[in-house]
Amino acid sequence: MTNTTALITGANKGLGYETARRLGEMGWKVFLGARDEHRGQEAAGKLAADGIDVVFVQLDVTSDASVAGALDAVRRHTEHLDVLVNNAGAPGQVIHPSEASADELHAVYDANVYGPVRVTRAFLPLLEAADNPRVVMVSSAGGAFSVVLDPEQPVSKMHELAYSSSKAALNMLTVRYAQALPGIKFNAITPGEVEKQTFAATDMNQHKGQLTVTEGTDSIIRLATIGPDGPTGTFEDRLGPIAW
Numbered sequence: 001m002t003n004t005t006a007l008i009t010g011a012n013k014g015l016g017y018e019t020a021r022r023l024g025e026m027g028w029k030v031f032l033g034a035r036d037e038h039r040g041q042e043a044a045g046k047l048a049a050d051g052i053d054v055v056f057v058q059l060d061v062t063s064d065a066s067v068a069g070a071l072d073a074v075r076r077h078t079e080h081l082d083v084l085v086n087n088a089g090a091p092g093q094v095i096h097p098s099e100a101s102a103d104e105l106h107a108v109y110d111a112n113v114y115g116p117v118r119v120t121r122a123f124l125p126l127l128e129a130a131d132n133p134r135v136v137m138v139s140s141a142g143g144a145f146s147v148v149l150d151p152e153q154p155v156s157k158m159h160e161l162a163y164s165s166s167k168a169a170l171n172m173l174t175v176r177y178a179q180a181l182p183g184i185k186f187n188a189i190t191p192g193e194v195e196k197q198t199f200a201a202t203d204m205n206q207h208k209g210q211l212t213v214t215e216g217t218d219s220i221i222r223l224a225t226i227g228p229d230g231p232t233g234t235f236e237d238r239l240g241p242i243a244w
Contacts, residue, residue: 003029004029004083005029005081005130006023006081006083006084006085007031007074007081008030008031008033009086010035010061011033011040012032012034012036015213015216015220016032016033016087016088017032018214019085020032020047021050023083023221023224024053024054025050028082028083029053029077030047030052031054031055031057031077032047032057033057033058034057034059035066037056040057040058043056044056055074055077057070057073057074058070058073059088061088061111061116061118067122068122070122071122071123071126074126075126078126079126079129080127080130081127081129082131082132083134084123084127084134085135085138086116086119086120086136086137086138087138089112089115090107090108090112090163091163092105092107093162096159096160097160100160105162107162109166109169112163112166112169112170113166113170116137116173127184128183128184132185132227132228133183133184133185134184134185134187134223134224135185136189136220137173137188139171139188139190140163140167141155141190141194141237141242142155143164143166143167143170143171144171144194144242144243145244146242146243147242152197154197171244174186174188174233175233185226185230185231185232186232187231187232187233187236188234188235189223190235190242191216191238192211192238193211193238194237211238216238219236219237219238
């Protein structure tokens, strides 16, 4: 596993940082992507101090130029990328649908939908150069119709448009990539347990989640480490596959 490489976007804190830490502890070379250079360097420094092989990569997923620069940076260290974790995202504001504007949705879609498209497209050549390339899309149960339409689920009562619809779009991207690129495994995850109505505590939810950030990354790690016979085109939580 010593030559295994992974790029994690939005990895200076929360789920992204914990994913970088856990993969790094397996002996992987980790590219820690972060929009803010100071915070990214600080996060990478902490991991390096613990003996993890980590490289900070300045990466703003909403910028084509930044994504291109990140690709150049990663290419200076490796000729292939085994795993891409599209983790960076934006929560938007919980605005009632009657008050939501197209501009508010656009900002969230730029990070949660167009961002993964930008990064995935840019890094496809490095992924295709790997023996068993994997892409993990960090989605949300809030983007699952099966969850939003269940009156027992708290998210069904959270009236907003931007975040949930952007994650639903990300789920569709995952399926379409998986169908079109069978040589790469594309899977989406939600950092929680749908059946138990739990989710991971992060900055995005003001640390109100019932699961630790480590527990929240269990599904990311599972799908980042699958073998050649592993699944593709699935949506999973900490307990296993969930309905779209």
